[in-house]
Amino acid sequence: MNRKRLAPGELPPGVADLFFHAAEQKLALEATLRDRFTRWGYRPVIPPTFEYAETLASEAGVRLAEEMYRFFDRDGRALALRPDLTIPTARIVGVKLFDQPLPLRFYYIGNVFRYEEPRAGKRREFTQAGVELIGAPEASADAEVIALLVDALQAAGLTDFRITLGQIGFFRGLLAALSLSAEAAERLRVAVDRRSQAEMEAILADFDGDDQTREAIAVLPMLAGDPEVLDEAQRIALNQEMAAAVANLRQVWERLRQYDVTDHIVLDLAQVRGMAYYTGILFEAFAPGVGFPLASGGRYDGLIGHFGPDQPAVGFALTVDRLLTALDHQAAAETAPPIDVIFQDCGHMECLSLVRRARSLGARAALDVLGRSVDDLMAYAREQGIPRVALCEGPGRVRLVTEAGSRVMEAAAWEEEVRTWIG
Amino acid sequence: MDRLRIALPKGRLLSASLDFLARAGYDFREGVQHTRRLLVSDGTGRLEAVLVKPKDIPVFVEYGAADLGIVGTDVLREVERDVYEPLLLPFGYCRLSVAAPADRPDTPLRLEPSPRVATSYPNLTHRFFQERGVSPEIILLSGSVELSPLVGLADLLVDMVETGRTLRENGLVELRTIMHSQAALIANRAAYALKKEAITALIEDLRRTVAEMRSADDA
Numbered sequence: 096m097n098r099k100r101l102a103p104g105e106l107p108p109g110v111a112d113l114f115f116h117a118a119e120q121k122l123a124l125e126a127t128l129r130d131r132f133t134r135w136g137y138r139p140v141i142p143p144t145f146e147y148a149e150t151l152a153s154e155a156g157v158r159l160a161e162e163m164y165r166f167f168d169r170d171g172r173a174l175a176l177r178p179d180l181t182i183p184t185a186r187i188v189g190v191k192l193f194d195q196p197l198p199l200r201f202y203y204i205g206n207v208f209r210y211e212e213p214r215a216g217k218r219r220e221f222t223q224a225g226v227e228l229i230g231a232p233e234a235s236a237d238a239e240v241i242a243l244l245v246d247a248l249q250a251a252g253l254t255d256f257r258i259t260l261g262q263i264g265f266f267r268g269l270l271a272a273l274s275l276s277a278e279a280a281e282r283l284r285v286a287v288d289r290r291s292q293a294e295m296e297a298i299l300a301d302f303d304g305d306d307q308t309r310e311a312i313a314v315l316p317m318l319a320g321d322p323e324v325l326d327e328a329q330r331i332a333l334n335q336e337m338a339a340a341v342a343n344l345r346q347v348w349e350r351l352r353q354y355d356v357t358d359h360i361v362l363d364l365a366q367v368r369g370m371a372y373y374t375g376i377l378f379e380a381f382a383p384g385v386g387f388p389l390a391s392g393g394r395y396d397g398l399i400g401h402f403g404p405d406q407p408a409v410g411f412a413l414t415v416d417r418l419l420t421a422l423d424h425q426a427a428a429e430t431a432p433p434i435d436v437i438f439q440d441c442g443h444m445e446c447l448s449l450v451r452r453a454r455s456l457g458a459r460a461a462l463d464v465l466g467r468s469v470d471d472l473m474a475y476a477r478e479q480g481i482p483r484v485a486l487c488e489g490p491g492r493v494r495l496v497t498e499a500g501s502r503v504m505e506a507a508a509w510e511e512e513v514r515t516w517i518g
Numbered sequence: 519m520d521r522l523r524i525a526l527p528k529g530r531l532l533s534a535s536l537d538f539l540a541r542a543g544y545d546f547r548e549g550v551q552h553t554r555r556l557l558v559s560d561g562t563g564r565l566e567a568v569l570v571k572p573k574d575i576p577v578f579v580e581y582g583a584a585d586l587g588i589v590g591t592d593v594l595r596e597v598e599r600d601v602y603e604p605l606l607l608p609f610g611y612c613r614l615s616v617a618a619p620a621d622r623p624d625t626p627l628r629l630e631p632s633p634r635v636a637t638s639y640p641n642l643t644h645r646f647f648q649e650r651g652v653s654p655e656i657i658l659l660s661g662s663v664e665l666s667p668l669v670g671l672a673d674l675l676v677d678m679v680e681t682g683r684t685l686r687e688n689g690l691v692e693l694r695t696i697m698h699s700q701a702a703l704i705a706n707r708a709a710y711a712l713k714k715e716a717i718t719a720l721i722e723d724l725r726r727t728v729a730e731m732r733s734a735d736d737a
Contacts, residue, residue, distance in 0.1 A: 215580050215600065257711045290710075293606040293702070316604075320714065361711050381708035386582025387600070388708070 109211075109219025111416075115433070121222070121419060124251055125204050128224045128413070131247045132202035135239075137226050140201040142183030148175035151182055153401055162209040176208035181398070181410060184227050189402025197230030197406075204415070216387045216417055225392070225412035229399065232407035234343055237376045237394060238350030240409050244380060244390055245356040247413070252422055256382040256389070258359055259319070261366030262344045263373045263393070265328065268336030269311060273304065283312070287365050290316045308333060318364035322348055328364055340375075347376055369393070376409070384424025389417045434459040435516050436483040437476055438493075440466050445491030449509050456510070457517045483516075520713040522565050522720060525584035526550075527572040527593075531701055534609040535588045538701075539565075542727040565720070576601055576704065585709035585717065592678060592699035596639045602705040604721050608731050610701035612680045614642060616694045619667050627694065628652055630673075636666035637676035646676070646696045664688050 106112070113121055129139075152160035152175065159178040168174050177183055180203045188199060204224040211217050226243060228236050241258060248256055266287065270280050279298075286294035295316060299309055311331040318324045325341055325348070332338040344362065351357050366377055369391075377393030392411025399406040435458045438450050453460040463472055469486060473496070476484045485493040494503045495512065504512060526535050526546075536547050544565045549558035559566045570578055575589040576599035588607065592614050616627065616635075627633075628650040636657040637643045647654040657672050664684055666672040678699070679685060679692060703724060710717055 255712075257714075259711045290602040290604045290705075292604055294603075319710075320718075361714055363711075379711075381711045383708075383712055384582070386580055386706050386708050 107219070109213035109217070111218065111220075116431070117419075119431075121415065124415060124419060124422070125222075125224065127250050128247050128415075129202070129204060131243070131250045132224075132226055135200070135226075135243050135246070137200040137202040137243075140180075140184050140187065140203050141205070142177065142180060142187060142203075144206075145174050145176050146183065146186075148173040150186060151175050151177060159209065162211050164208050164210055177205075178209050179207050179412060180205055180223055180225060181227060181395075181412065185398045185408070186402045188227075188229055188406060188408075189399045189404070193403045193406075198236070199229040200226070201229070202226045216385065216414075216420075218416065222415040223412045224415050225390075225410055227408055227410035229406055229408045231409070232396070234346035235350055236407075236409050237343075237347045238354065240392060240411055241347070241351060241360070241376075241378060242354035242356050244378075244392070244411050244413070245354075245359050248380065248382075248389075248418070251418060252426060253382055253418070255425060256359060256380055256421070257361050258378050258380045259361050259363040259366055260344070260347070260376060260378045261363045262340040262376050263367065263370055264340030264343070264375060265332075265337050265364050266315070266367045266370070268332070268334050268338075268340060269315065271336060272308060272311075272333040273302075284367050284370060287316055287367050290365060292316065307331075316365045318362075320362060322362065324362050324364065343375060372398070378411070380413070382421035382425070385417050385421045387417070389414060389421055432480050432482050434461050434481055436460045436485055436495075437472070437481050438462045438485045439469070439472060439487050440464055441487035443487065443490040446487055446493060449485070449491070449493060449506065452506070452510060453513045456513045458513050519564065519719070520716045521563065522585045522709075522713060522716050523583075524565055524567050525570050525575045525578045525587035525589075526567050527575055527587075527589055528569050529572060531572065531588065531590060531610045532569070535607075535701065538588075538607060538609060538724075538727065538731075539567075541731070542723050544723075564716070573597060579704050579706050582706045582708050585706050585713060586720070587704045588701055589704060590678075590699045591702050592639065592642070592697065594702060594704065595697065596642050598641065600707065602707060602710055603702055604705055605703040605724055605728065607701040607703060607724075608728055608735075610699070612678050612700075613698050614639060614676065614696040615679045615692045616646070616674055616676050616696065617664075617679070617685050617690045617692050618674050620689050620691045622673075622691075622693075627674075630654075633674050634672040635674045635676055636663050636672035638663060639676055642696055643676040664690060 148163065148165050151163060163175040163178050165173055165175045184201055192199060206220055206222050208220050210219060213219060226240055228240055283298055286298060295313065299312060311333055314331055318328050325345055328341045332341060351360055369377060372395055373393040374396040375394030379388040380390040382389055390411050390413035394409040396407045399408055436453060438460065440463050450460050450462060467475060472484060482497060484496045486496060488494050488503050492503060492505050494501050526532060536550060540547055544560045544562060546558050546560050546567045557566060557568050568584055572589055572593050575587040576594060576597045578584040579587040579601045580599040590610050630652055633654050634657055635643055635654045636659050638660055640656050640658050643656055659666065663675050663677040666675055668688060676696065682692060685692060705717060
């Protein structure tokens, strides 16, 4: 095959290098998320990065199967990079943990891989942080993962965000009441998903049902907003399934009110994405500065049953890279200094012990292993934004130079000084 | 309430879009026609407009750089971006058609082996021919599409037709309509959640204006 010659070090589309501040920021965010998940009683799960393609693309993962990176093992078996972490977690629970006491609470933070057009916030390799609450069918479990998402976003430093909350049972019930062909059902789903009034009107024009049914279709795209929309939804419910979906949303809303997070929630019964996958509530989180969801999740009671005994489950996955974009948009980006202090490398063991002491106290201290002159070292620190330079004044004595001036100190004063940096 | 940003299409749809918004109470006409600024505010301060090329409008809206946009459904289907389409607007009517020189023998398109088709709508064109089992050679142009059969660049062309006059004057005939198009309001998915109140109020204003224009047409 005749391939275009690559430029040296060229990257494939949809991947990124992170270093310096961006890498630190991402790791710090992951640490914050890990801490929050842990505080809510979730424990880590670390599945393999690749598995047999068959496992990942079973009926369970069919929505992602087309986007998987596939390759062959030496014995000719098809492997694939994981396109998400929910399917591997479901496999672990279904195959290995089916007899464990319930509920199981898992969290993960890891990279996933999807072959899709790299645009609109979509990368081919990206980081997901998420939770799965397994074995609890109640509304209180639904509310827990949403409240945890709110807590995690707030802990990350995001203040302005909203979560749209729907219940797929409402739309499923509507489809059941209409008894449409698969094709017509998909046409209706797309129209609702796009909030397309025109397409809805066209569908209604072709539809010969009673007035009550027509109204239910016409009103559906507008069922978004405060809990009052639940009253309206209840009014137009055509069958038990639709009514049950509304009742479930009421219970979830009530629990969310107890968690004091409803300021961030918008109800949206026209949310119909991932219909093949979700079986109950479904939600997406949005923040200013990012035109697409930061996180999405919901209840998927049918997934684990592909790998073992059926198990109700609810969870979410947050795209860490998108959350970073949203945080950049919301907070004036402050550039933290890369390290706290740089030491002249004088070769005294006593001076080196001051460096080691600083590190053991928690300061970020580096030695100038290039052995620069004092002038060069000062210039380097200024350019790098390093706030302090320690110059040797004899064994165990340093002159600490900062913007405010300079001061000579020995071990005792040094320790006291370092403590003031790390507060 | 949050201020919203709407992306308006430069070119064919611009003046009808401006008239429509003015009728709904958001008047950008002064700002757009008498300045060269790309970001214009209306009198009410509730809405600001950016002027961009039609094909870029769904992109601005998908990324959330604009909360809303006005664009033809032809462009919307061509570029396939993930946006909401709450409202069709009563202007910008036209159709996307396949056309050929008037002296083309009268044979069905599906019998063409691999026609050379000039267009600035490659995705819709490709889909139209694929559905007929024909794999066309698509010649992507950004303008002067009508010229291409006359100078031997292409066998067929696919382009937007309003009255058909340009085609006739160039000795071309319409063979088939691929789709009918009109202006549509599109919205960013995140803005729908984050600025729900402002967006709902604006869409309501526009919906009312559409209804008024329809009943005026009927009268």
